[in-house]
Amino acid sequence: KQEVTQIPAALSVPEGENLVLNCSFTDSAIYNLQWFRQDPGKGLTSLLLIQSSQREQTSGRLNASLDKSSGRSTLYIAASQPGDSATYLCAVSGDNYGQNFVFGPGTRLSVLP
Amino acid sequence: DAGVIQSPRHEVTEMGQEVTLRCKPISGHNSLFWYRQTMMRGLELLIYFNNNVPIDDSGMPEDRFSAKMPNASFSTLKIQPSEPRDSAVYFCASSLALRGVTEAFFGQGTRLTVV
Numbered sequence: 001k002q003e004v005t006q007i008p009a010a011l012s013v014p015e016g017e018n019l020v021l022n023c024s025f026t027d028s029a030i031y032n033l034q035w036f037r038q039d040p041g042k043g044l045t046s047l048l049l050i051q052s053s054q055r056e057q058t059s060g061r062l063n064a065s066l067d068k069s070s071g072r073s074t075l076y077i078a079a080s081q082p083g084d085s086a087t088y089l090c091a092v093s094g095d096n097y098g099q100n101f102v103f104g105p106g107t108r109l110s111v112l113p
Numbered sequence: 114d115a116g117v118i119q120s121p122r123h124e125v126t127e128m129g130q131e132v133t134l135r136c137k138p139i140s141g142h143n144s145l146f147w148y149r150q151t152m153m154r155g156l157e158l159l160i161y162f163n164n165n166v167p168i169d170d171s172g173m174p175e176d177r178f179s180a181k182m183p184n185a186s187f188s189t190l191k192i193q194p195s196e197p198r199d200s201a202v203y204f205c206a207s208s209l210a211l212r213g214v215t216e217a218f219f220g221q222g223t224r225l226t227v228v
Contacts, residue, residue, distance in 0.1 A: 034217060043204060044219040089156070093215050100169060101146065101206075101217055103156040 002027045002094060004104035012110040017080050021107045023073040023090035030092045035064050035075050038087045038106070047088075048075070080111045117220035119205050125226045131193040134223045137186055138207030146217065147180055147190050148204040156204070162188065163210070195227045 003026045013019055023033070032051045036044040048057045048064040050073070056065040063076040073090055089106040118137040126132050138145045146161040160170040162182045170180070177196070182188040192199055206219045 031215060036219075043221040044206075046216060046218060049216045091217070093217075100161060101158065103148075103158075105155045 002030075002092060002102045004090060004092060004102050006088075006090060006104035006107050008107060009105070010108040010110075012112065013080055014112050015080060015082060017111075018076070018078050019080055019109075021075040021077070021088050021109070023075070023104055025071045025073075025092045025102075027094075028068045028071050030068065030094065032093050033064075033066050033073050034091050034093070034101070035062075035073075036089045036091065038089060040086075044089065077109075080109075082111045082113045084111050085109055117205055117207050117218055119203075119220035119223050121223060122221065123224045123226075125228065126195055128196055128227055129194045130227075131191065132195045132199075132225060132227075134190040134192075134203050134205075134225070136188045136190070136205030136220060138188070138205070139209075139218055140186065142207035142209045142218075143185075144208045144210055144215065145182060145188050146206040146208075147188070148206065150202045150204060150222070159190070192225075195225075197227045200225055200227050 005024045007022045030052055034049045035047045037047050038044050050057045050066040061078040066073045087106040087108045089103055091101040091103045094100040120135045144163050147159040148156050150156045159172045160180045161168055165182045180190045202222045202224050204219050204222045206217045208215045208217045
């Protein structure tokens with residue numbers, strides 16, 4: 001059974017810092033990995049999708065990498081801003097139909113002005 | 114497209130009552146997921162459908178929960194009878210499986226409170 005963990009559980013940084021969020025999964029047979037952002041009381045917003053054949057994806061100040069063999073992904077946020085404060089979740093999709101997402105518990109990020 | 118639409122946004126009901134949550138996926142998507150989110154357990158997959166057919170319902174907590182997808186544009190999650198421990202935020206998500214690439218899009222959720 002696929003299990004996804006995220007480290008750290010919570011992170012507080014001053015504005016402007018570069019930071020890394022970590023995601024680990026136990027079964028490397030995945031179709032893709034997706035990073036989400038969730039603001040308090042809101043739904044999940046997709047940030048980046050990395051296909052299993054890819055090693056990284058970039059969008060603006062965000063860069064996500066994937067190492068399938070070691071079961072790891074990292075989300076790099078450059079020049080953090082207070083507006084980046086949210087919970088970040090990673091999810092992997094299994095290979096039955098390529099559609100069953102398993103989520104990690106999330107990292108709660110606070111960027112202080 | 115307006116995205117995944119869920120209704121109601123908030124629901125407060127008394128223990129023992131029937132609750133029905135509704136979801137309209139993104140047009141053209143062929144997979145639909147129901148998740149439950151709590152502080153204690155995080156996001157849990159309850160059930161997912163592919164082309165309107167339930168594929169995996171192993172996450173449905175017990176027989177009090179049932180889900181249907183009568184057509185490609187509508188799904189319901191029903192709890193009968195509801196219990197206080199069912200209080201959570203319920204999310205619906207949809208995706209389009211295309212050559213194995215499946216990006217999921219979530220609705221805003223339904224916050225259910227059972228008193």
